[in-house]
Amino acid sequence: MTAEIVERVRRSSRYRDVDPALLDRLAAEELPRARNADDAVKRVKRRLHQAVGAFRGERRGDLLDAVRARWRGDLTDPEFRAACAAVMRAHASTRERVPHLDTLYMGIWQTTGVPARLLDIGCGLGPLALPWMAVGDATYLARDVDERPLATVRDFFALVGQPQSVGTLDAVAEVPSERADVALLLKLVPTLDRQDPGASARLLRGLEVRHAVVSFPARSLGGRGKGMERTYRERLDRLVAESPRVNAVTETSVQNELVFVLTLDG
Numbered sequence: 001m002t003a004e005i006v007e008r009v010r011r012s013s014r015y016r017d018v019d020p021a022l023l024d025r026l027a028a029e030e031l032p033r034a035r036n037a038d039d040a041v042k043r044v045k046r047r048l049h050q051a052v053g054a055f056r057g058e059r060r061g062d063l064l065d066a067v068r069a070r071w072r073g074d075l076t077d078p079e080f081r082a083a084c085a086a087v088m089r090a091h092a093s094t095r096e097r098v099p100h101l102d103t104l105y106m107g108i109w110q111t112t113g114v115p116a117r118l119l120d121i122g123c124g125l126g127p128l129a130l131p132w133m134a135v136g137d138a139t140y141l142a143r144d145v146d147e148r149p150l151a152t153v154r155d156f157f158a159l160v161g162q163p164q165s166v167g168t169l170d171a172v173a174e175v176p177s178e179r180a181d182v183a184l185l186l187k188l189v190p191t192l193d194r195q196d197p198g199a200s201a202r203l204l205r206g207l208e209v210r211h212a213v214v215s216f217p218a219r220s221l222g223g224r225g226k227g228m229e230r231t232y233r234e235r236l237d238r239l240v241a242e243s244p245r246v247n248a249v250t251e252t253s254v255q256n257e258l259v260f261v262l263t264l265d266g
């Protein structure tokens, strides 16, 4: 029965690119709650929208056309950066960050040092900020449960010649075993919480990294900013309390994003 639900969900082109592990997991969770197969398909699609669909932009041809056209071999070229920023602005999860890219990454590296290996979990299109990261020829390990942004990230790294490994990962089902200096979990905790409230703490327990960077949206528009910020600060406190490996927390927030560097014991 689970297989039938997965098969029906995969028939929709919207979710064909999602890691099959996530489809299996959501179908197994929703089937016992559903009234019938149609209801189960609807429920799985709703969960998929929360997990991945909500962060995708419109599907508009090849996202990298303008980025490719402006590539002259220099990540600091303003025209190239403008093209990368335009792609990030088209996506809900990266849009708000665009004005603060320099400060965001420099603030993080001040605590962690510039990483030689960087693991980006639930990366979405975040790696398109590479021109602002100033990590030189660091190896960039990009992971997401959604193959759609990963395809763009893979092409982007190939274009600029970044040492990399790009692949799907369901961070609820699996803790990545690769060693890295820094793991980025940018705006990932709220997304994982909706799938499994224990998933983020499991990541912090098992990651083979010295520093994990956890961030949360902190929109100040519309008067919702304060309550949202309080909620996410409390979430961070609980996450740290559940994670005995965390021995220091350094806040490096920028406008619109609460950012915390967690230093982990070995």
Ligand SMILES: C[S@@+](CC[C@H](N)C(=O)[O-])C[C@H]1O[C@@H](n2cnc3c(N)ncnc32)[C@H](O)[C@@H]1O
Pocket (backbone or CB within 6 Å): 022, 051, 052, 055, 093, 094, 121, 122, 123, 124, 125, 126, 143, 144, 145, 146, 149, 169, 170, 171, 172, 173, 185, 186, 187, 188, 191, 192, 195
């Ligand atoms: C809010 S977006 C953040 C994207 C990026 N880290 C950023 O800050 O720009 C959440 C990302 O997590 C991914 N995601 C959702 N569930 C996941 C899971 N179980 N394992 C890995 N990635 C997941 C989504 O596909 C999406 O790219």
